[in-house]
Amino acid sequence: MTALATAPARSRRRSAGGWIALVGSLLLVSLIGGSFVYGGYAQRGILDPESAGPDGTRAVVRLLEQQGVRVEVARDRGAAERALAGGGATLVLPDAPMLSDDGLRVLAERARHVVLVDPRTRSLDLLLAGSSLGSYAGDIAVAAACDVPAAQNARTARVGSLFVPGTGVQGCFATDGGYGLLTVAEADRTVTAIDGLATVTNAALPRDGDAALALGVLGQSERLVWYVPSPGDADPGTAPPTISELTPPWVTPAIVLLLVSALVAAVWRGRRFGPLVTERLPVTVRANETTEGRARLYASSGDAAHALDELRRAARARIGRLLGLAPRSAPADVADAVAERLGAERARVRGILIDDQPRTDRELVAAADRLRDLEASVRAAVRTEGTTR
Template identity: 80%
Template sequence: MSAVATPAPRARTRGALGWIALIAGLALVSLIGGLFVYGGYAQRGILDPESAGPDGTRAVVRVLEQQGVTVSIARDRADAERALDAGDATLVVPDAPMLSDDGLRDLSGRARHVVLIDPRTRSLDVLLNGSSLGGFAPDVAVDAACEVPAAANAGRARIGSLFVPGDDVRACFGSDGGYGLITIARDGRTITAVDGLATLTNSTLPLDGNAALALGVLGQSERLVWYVPSPADADPGTAPPTLSDLTPPWVTPAIVLLLLSALVAAVWRGRRFGPLVTERLPVTVRATETTEGRARLYTASGDAGHALDELRRAARGRIGRLLGLAARTSPGDTADAVAERLGADRARVRGILVDDRPATDRDLVAAADRLRDLEASVRAAVRTEGTLR
């Protein structure tokens, strides 16, 4: 009768652990990939009203709330429109390149006051009668030199970007032919542009009159809507093409097929670990035989110097341990320590342990005898000192 072989329990356990490790590794890779793909959207960016970083603006939001201003943060266009439709409010608008000119006019038209905190030439041209960017001001405080209440109350402030005002646009904080703040009033509404990075961020708000300027510009109403643009806010038909729109339709199925093929190949060709097997060596060689073999090789080559170096290396190691020397002590230092312990001539001891070079086998035997005698002397000296103590 023949017995059917069954896998050992330990082998089955190892196989199950291997599959568990593979699944856990794939899950970890997927998690890390998801964090890289979506983590950027969760981070708070520059001029974000909830960011406590140096380039965030949470500090000015907290100060406004302490002054009685209700601050609403809208992270897409629909939320901003709903907040503005609830009543008169000041709208804060950073750079929003995804909005068309009409979309920008429509959103700003719902607010009582509009503050552009990171304006570009397009938004300045659309909302401020042809105004444009005009370079950068030095990193020093600039006098307001105008009658706009928010700027006049601040007195001096850091302004950053400069603007060239259009028709009927009032300007403040002049520097190098441009202005750090421009504003236009129309039918009880105001539209103001200022460089938020130089004035409103957590790191720049305490400088000079920046805080007073920020409160004067942003606190014009009891309600403030801080709009944070989203890529999905683009008008229909104006959104830029995505990667999937630019690639042929067969690319995605091909990538999926390649990934599945790689997974199947990994499972097919993966190593299956079984129980450990003890392998018996074909022969056991005694240490004395290997030593004699090396000695015969040295004899055949006629390299007496190399043979003596091996003897010296072993002797220096044993002598170093007897004298309590470090393992990395140099041969010269070892020779000096032996000469000092034995009260012998340093040159003679150094010749035995380091310098003497045998020319013949007879010289090699004599050098080996001197090396053996020196080691015996050190051993006797150490033993004698130990007995005396």
């Protein structure tokens, strides 16, 4: 009773262990996937003022702070507008494709100085009087060749992207038909464009006069607002449609139904955890009953040859053990060993053990008798030799 009582308990423990392993695996996969997803979103991008990576700009921010410039990082449009509300600040404006033309102009007008660190043709056209992108200067140092103070202090710099100036726009670092720096001054306000990736990043800052150029362009006022665009900064009504807005209304219920179906299937299949259930046979069949039952089947089928083969197989196995033969000895080898031991004709012994094929029940009985007599003769010969020795 104790063994019977503990078997279900062990089964329940194994089933519970299977569920625990399944839940643990799901949690582990979720944690790993979440870490990858979170890590991808949490990783700072290029030109980020808090990034210490090669494409980050934390080094130039630290240098500006050492020069007495107060740097404020605004990670959305609202924060940038609030930081610029006091006036007199310099705005670092990366490429912001989510902003409309009016939104870009309004944000730029709130700052005293605007520095485009990753300009595209749209922002150059709007804020620098029709300027546009040009070619690329490559990894070479270019002389300033202008009277802009920041460029003169740098003397030479590696400027990267080149720009084509619009009407009234001054260019510096001229090479290959373009300029590495564009600037336009209106009263006491300036708008400047540089390739930030080639000038102000942590990797580019130590090269040639890039550090002096970056400090001269970004340090024009006591406050610097570094705007980091956010996808939610688009003007109301101009934001691109979300996935839920683009999909038909039946998609969400279908997905929910699929998830519920998957959960139900997991619970259903989860019931199979644990060892297989073993059942005791309801009755025990004796060996002689099994033998008699098989004999009656052979008799009803009229297959005398098959019945004799079964008898021969068992007799050869017993004779082989008596003669010390290998368990898998060929029938011909057993017959040869019997003939040699008894001094009988090989053909007669092979006929009894292998070749004779009965066609009727009478012939089957006669063949069985000869087989029994042959086995008895071998047993007697082996016993006699053992006694003699």
